[in-house]
Amino acid sequence: MSGTPMTGSSMTGSLTAFPEIVRLTFRQQLGRRRTLLLVLLAALPPLLALIFRAFGEVDVSRFTDRVFDLVSMTIVLPLATVLFGTGAFGAENDEGTILYLLAKPISRWVIVAAKAFAAVALSLVLTVASVLVAGAIEVVPAGSAGVSATEAYVGAMVVGSLCYVLLFLTLSLFTRRALVLGIGYSLVWEGALSSLLPGIANLSVRQYALGVADSFYQLHQQAARLSPTTALTLSAILIVVALALATWRLMHFELSGSTD
Amino acid sequence: MSAGNRLSASSPSGSIFDLGYRHYAGKRHGRWYAAWSLYVESLRGVWGFGRPMSAKAAPFILAGLYSFFAFLQLAFSSTLANEISSGQQVQLFAYDSYFTQFGFLLILFCVAQAPEVVCRDQRYQVLSLYFTRAMGRADYALARLASLATALFLALIVPMIALFVGDVLMKPDTISAIGVELPKALPAIPADILIAASMASISLALSSYSPRRAYSAIGLIAYFLLMEAVPAIIYAVAQQGGWTSADKLVLLTPITSLSGATDWFFGKALGADYPATLGADTYVVACIASVAVFSAILLFRYRRMAA
Amino acid sequence: MTAQTLPAGDQAVAAPAIELANAARWYGNVVAVNDVSFSLGAGVTGLLGPNGAGKTTLLHMLAGFLAPSAGTVHVLGRSPHRDPSVYRQIGLVPERESVYAFLTGYEYVRFNARLQGMRNADSAARASIARVGLEDAADRAIGTYSKGMRQRVKVAGALVHDPQVLLLDEPFNGMDPRQRLSMMDLLVEMAGAGRTILFSSHILEEVERIGTEILVLVAGRLAASGDFRAIRALMTDRPHTITIRSSDDRRLATTLMADPAVFAVELKENALSVQTAHLSAFRRIIATAGRTAGVRLTEVVPADESLESVFDYLVRR
Structure with a gap:
């Protein structure tokens, strides 16, 4: 009777699948304790801004160095992105629920794109809001320098969220220790080693973000080592390569036969 | 099914068969032995012994990176000795500043390994198996803590030994060089014990609050990074704002405080980035207090934990 | 279909x-x-x-x-x-x-x-x-x-x-x-x-x-x-177990014991358990045995026709 397979090769499922996977990922990533931890993290720059105000400190460059650069850029951004980036597939992999996604007639790149979209969106909301609120409290009242400093770091958060999330998401598909590797990358590679070996700037998301921020707002930053165009080009390459690698990985996904 | 029913007509009877299993009639070791066993097993676990190669990668790479520069100096000690004897000014890694320079690598060691030590037992809900043995909850927590502290101490002391050997080899007269170098190197032992105890207690206390290794790791790194940065930032602002007692905030930093305490052990003056108002001994007190506080948090956590 | x-x-x-x-x-x-x-x-x-x-x-x-x-x-x-x-x-x-x-x-x-x-x-x-x-x-x-x-x-x-x-x-x-x-x-x-x-x-x-x-x-x-069931039938070298209920199990048991095709007879509560090599041969035997012993058979069921036994057999072979 109905033994004939319906060999539909077009994948119409992909259109409806994208928003579904995005929504699923939002709900996965916003567990109660996670959200609390992340909100506390993101609230820190605004809190510091309040403390700066309370002590009557109004110097824009000092606030930029100490809060935007030290806290937002090197602590809040890497931690938020490593959590969202590795978490996008992390729980699915740990629990084995990734099978429910993969056993569907959806192009693998759609799955990667949806997961990445959700993780980037969450990271953007968190980091950009954090910088905006902190800036509005402390430096924006100080005039145009304060405005452009805030804008510059909003730009850095956008580029940084995109690049870091994709980097960590792809990493998590290749190794179980992606989280520690990601933290190590930001702390050792981008932090300690890049001051010893200047060439590392070309392979540092932090430098991409700072370079792009610098380009848009002409802010004085001795921290930015890459020219704006280089930073943008390298960011674009990183995003494309990460997406391609993640898709390749899902296409070649193999289960081990053992049942734990 | 059929064999046992052959005698069904006779009155109900039962018997327990001796299948030849041997009973243990010997002496049973008590809780100390149990805790010691857990300590040894756990210490091996931190370094990935008895586990697959992939479990050894993180601890050995991170500890290796921490020792790397000391071994580099050891490897080039003959070249360095030549340069020194030819009157060149050579900047060497020293016992008293090594941790200050590379301590952040040990933060990573804690972030990677502390969750391994305590999270799995919670995740797979096997704690009750420990607590029904001779060992109590506090014994469990302290054995785990001691194992991580020992692992950290090993990671800390290995580069010190490398530096010591290098320094001795650089001198022309080995025997007298040992006499000169040993007093300089020895304060590393109490300093490293304090560092190991402090970092281990902070790491385990925080890790034990989540059964998922990923969250533990994130929580830990967030604590270490933020507690380094935030008190320093507030201190800097508050100083300008005229809040004089803000210097005490620096005592909350985990790594900066440990560096300060190390300076006290080596009898070295504190650097310029430390508040001038606090002596090096204050940091020793602060670090010992932190060990006590975080160990108490860890014990409290395990007393309350449902197992 | x-x-x-x-x-x-x-x-x-x-x-x-x-x-x-x-x-x-x-x-x-x-x-x-x-x-x-x-x-x-x-x-x-x-x-x-x-x-x-x-x-x-x-x-x-x-x-x-x-x-x-x-x-x-x-x-x-x-x-x-x-x-x-x-x-x-x-x-x-x-x-x-x-x-x-x-x-x-x-x-x-x-x-x-x-x-x-x-x-x-x-x-x-x-x-x-x-x-x-x-x-x-x-x-x-x-x-x-x-x-x-x-x-x-x-x-x-x-x-x-x-x-x-x-x-x-x-x-x-x-x-x-x-x-x-x-x-x-x-x-x-x-x-x-x-x-x-x-x-x-x-x-x-x-x-x-x-x-x-x-x-x-x-x-x-x-x-x-x-x-x-077909797989089970193919495995001739393993004895079949058959459960029989009758009006007089003890009497039937003694009669069956005499037949060379029967390996073992076991007396259970209200039933007999018989082991035999050949099912078809046994069908003939049981009919004659019932008649010679003058026993009325109420139930003849192959007891081990369960997958468990099939499986056991295949795993052990």
């Missing part, structure tokens, strides 16, 4: 839904599936074997999550490996229990429907939930479900798009006997509608109830396939 038996008689209209030809899969030096060939058409087939026999590996190959190391695997005429479009026609119920704990049962099934690109996802999800009998719990988070309910919601998710081929890995784990029965009824009903259903199990009574078709996997190799 004849339920095709294996090996597939080829005058059937469609190609077999599942076809393995010398398929093998190894991990390093460990062979999980070794040179397995069979083909399945519509109907329910049980995949049996002790733990570690390679059942999960075989199902994962069929589901496209493992490439065969040698040989070929075809589902609906296509190789499922690296071809996501094949999932339009496959429903998979994996062994692991975990399902998104934060979704409700309904949301989970609807999610599966949406990922299948179904326009009528809402009604399809409701219908699928109803088929597994989870209506009452549909709006509760899966995290609050019992093991049996989780299995059922996984099945609901796997059949929401009415797949041609349904692969289930240990689907009855954690279900209570009543849930098992209704799940079995559901599978039989789907098979009746022309679907191909392959489920794995290490509990043999599960298989007996549903389908007569079995595949027995032992240490990665296909040890037997076909109707399990």
